[in-house]
Amino acid sequence: MSKKRFGVTDEMMEEFSDEIFSLGLNYQSRRGDSVRKQDHDEIEKQREGTGLTDDEIALKLELTMEQVRYIRIVLEHKRFDNTNYAKLYKLGSGKRYRVEREGAD
Amino acid sequence: MKQTVAEPDRSQTKESLFAYARKKGALAVGVADLAEIERIAPAGHRPSDLMPKVKSVISIGVGGQTQGAWGVTAKALTFFGSTESLAYKIAYGMAYYIENKFEVRSIYCPPDLDPELGARYPLQSLKLHAEIAGIGARSLAGDILLHPDYGYMYFGSVFTELELEPDKPMAENPCPAPSCVSMYESTGRTPCMKFCPAQCLDGEIDEDGNQTAMDYDMAKCAEMTQQYEVVPQIIAAAIAADNPKDRDDALFGGSNKALWYKMSVGSGGLLAQCFECMRVCPVATRSELADPIRRAKARRESSAGET
Ligand code: SF4
Ligand code: SF4
Numbered sequence: 001m002s003k004k005r006f007g008v009t010d011e012m013m014e015e016f017s018d019e020i021f022s023l024g025l026n027y028q029s030r031r032g033d034s035v036r037k038q039d040h041d042e043i044e045k046q047r048e049g050t051g052l053t054d055d056e057i058a059l060k061l062e063l064t065m066e067q068v069r070y071i072r073i074v075l076e077h078k079r080f081d082n083t084n085y086a087k088l089y090k091l092g093s094g095k096r097y098r099v100e101r102e103g104a105d
Numbered sequence: 106m107k108q109t110v111a112e113p114d115r116s117q118t119k120e121s122l123f124a125y126a127r128k129k130g131a132l133a134v135g136v137a138d139l140a141e142i143e144r145i146a147p148a149g150h151r152p153s154d155l156m157p158k159v160k161s162v163i164s165i166g167v168g169g170q171t172q173g174a175w176g177v178t179a180k181a182l183t184f185f186g187s188t189e190s191l192a193y194k195i196a197y198g199m200a201y202y203i204e205n206k207f208e209v210r211s212i213y214c215p216p217d218l219d220p221e222l223g224a225r226y227p228l229q230s231l232k233l234h235a236e237i238a239g240i241g242a243r244s245l246a247g248d249i250l251l252h253p254d255y256g257y258m259y260f261g262s263v264f265t266e267l268e269l270e271p272d273k274p275m276a277e278n279p280c281p282a283p284s285c286v287s288m289y290e291s292t293g294r295t296p297c298m299k300f301c302p303a304q305c306l307d308g309e310i311d312e313d314g315n316q317t318a319m320d321y322d323m324a325k326c327a328e329m330t331q332q333y334e335v336v337p338q339i340i341a342a343a344i345a346a347d348n349p350k351d352r353d354d355a356l357f358g359g360s361n362k363a364l365w366y367k368m369s370v371g372s373g374g375l376l377a378q379c380f381e382c383m384r385v386c387p388v389a390t391r392s393e394l395a396d397p398i399r400r401a402k403a404r405r406e407s408s409a410g411e412t
Contacts, residue, residue, distance in 0.1 A: 026324040073223035092178035097302040
């Protein structure tokens, strides 16, 4: 996968990063319980919130699917914070995460 | 090759498949309405995209944890918390069973990521299959499926050219549990939202105790649950390091060194590693048949009632 080959520029990365990142599966918002209830009007209405495919994002942002895919995958790696995982090491055996303890030790 | 089972045999066929799955250790089995999945799943991720002549999707649910597992450290749970391999094994076996018994083409649906799409898009949504098959409903914990009797399960799917009568999605959603509604009313949060170490869950519950909104920062959750995503980052940092100490830090510092162990032994501890939302979930941990101890008790009581 190459940035140049798909015509992805730095400006494009800058302009579309946040939108592409959140339109994919990275943030998911659901209202009600439309899949279980098989409420297709609602399912259609909520597609943007529940997560779009690269084709769907490309159509919305007037980019090519390859450009969207490139930007999305790069961002999913770049924005991955490897330091959070260690929080798990302190949990369990009766100890639960508390937001107020964050940064206390 | 006869591809359609005659109408009177359909329910028997379905029953024999369900009996097979239960014998192999499944807790719940359902047939999803193929037309519904085809309509809901996006292009490229529909069952027919994978198997063009598919007629039925069978979803298989297996138990999550033993009761004891909920009390151990997160560090340990990381390695053995997910039980999806049993679901996959049963699904794999069922595909063989159908071909052997009914002489109709069948496959084990790969639960894996779509290799063209990076680390976060599966080929198929096993969750959607299970939900439409009526063996799980979306929870406020990032849409993890829950079952009112079995709580938290893992799912596998079988695609087959056998035509089977579909089941219906659940009539009720077990999430939120009454105790979660009470907590939400007094604090604005449910247990899963409060104790999630990534603080990636949010949602709303209406006056009748139903979910009205579920918001999930999957990217944050992935940092706790999809450690395999870190590997390219570590390699990139090692390549970019301009001195041996920084290179050593990138490769062997912190928990990075453990990654090489996990990868080399093919450890399940590379994915589905955080269980903190389920650990505090009353449906996952305290449903009537949520773990082997509860299921044994139910069996004992039911056989005592019969005698
Ligand atoms: S798996 Fe962990 S990080 Fe993800 S939602 Fe549950 S508690 Fe939060
Ligand atoms: S703790 Fe479980 S039942 Fe309660 S709101 Fe969260 S997912 Fe639903």
